[in-house]
Amino acid sequence: MESSDTGNETFTVAEVEQAFNDYHANRTLSERQERAMSRGHDVERFMGDNYWNLTADAALRKAITEVLVRLPEQAFELLVGERGLVVIQGARKANTVYPLPPRPTESWFVVFQSDTAAYTHEQLVGLVAHELAHVANCDGIGDVQAEVKADALAVSWGFASEILAADTVTYTHGRGQTQ
Secondary structure (H helix, E strand, C coil): CCCCCHHHCCCCHHHHHHHHHHHHCCCCCCHHHHHHHHHHHHHHHHHHHHEEECCCCCHHHHHHHHHHHHCCHHHHHHHHHHCCEEEEEEECCCCEEEECCCCCCCCEEEEEECCCCCCCHHHHHHHHHHHHHHHHHCCCCCCHHHHHHHHHHHHHCCCHHHHHHHCCCCCCCCCCCCC
8 A cells, every 4th residue: 555645654574574575686766665675674674673472482573573564654663663662561450551751752661561462463463553553642551532542543543454353352451251
């Protein structure tokens, strides 16, 4: 999905992978492919520096990578550039976000539970987009309004079906029950 405003441009994982493949095959890249490849490099750098996986589970890493690739450019820059985001997998039960004092609008931990086996890929993508929306909104652990606001922002980023899928999962912060 391409936007005429590059600040809101989004990419798919397939587009990023194709750009890397074309580059390594010495094919000429379009401007969009160059931007997709740049996003891919930025995501790889972020995941190398800011993702702490305390377990051996690759499913969450894949979901985080997909969300970061698909985010609109402005949201990506806010979360990766301005917010000082660090993602940790390995909590016992909670999926949550924590602002880091003394600058809670600039530094955040996003903590995901260790066991992601109960989640489908689509649910994990929805969960990641939802938690990152909390960071973008600077609302951390919130009430029902904060949860609705986070879902709405994630939907505006293009994660509607994933948010819908994630809502069927039991979250420890009260967002519904498995059906």
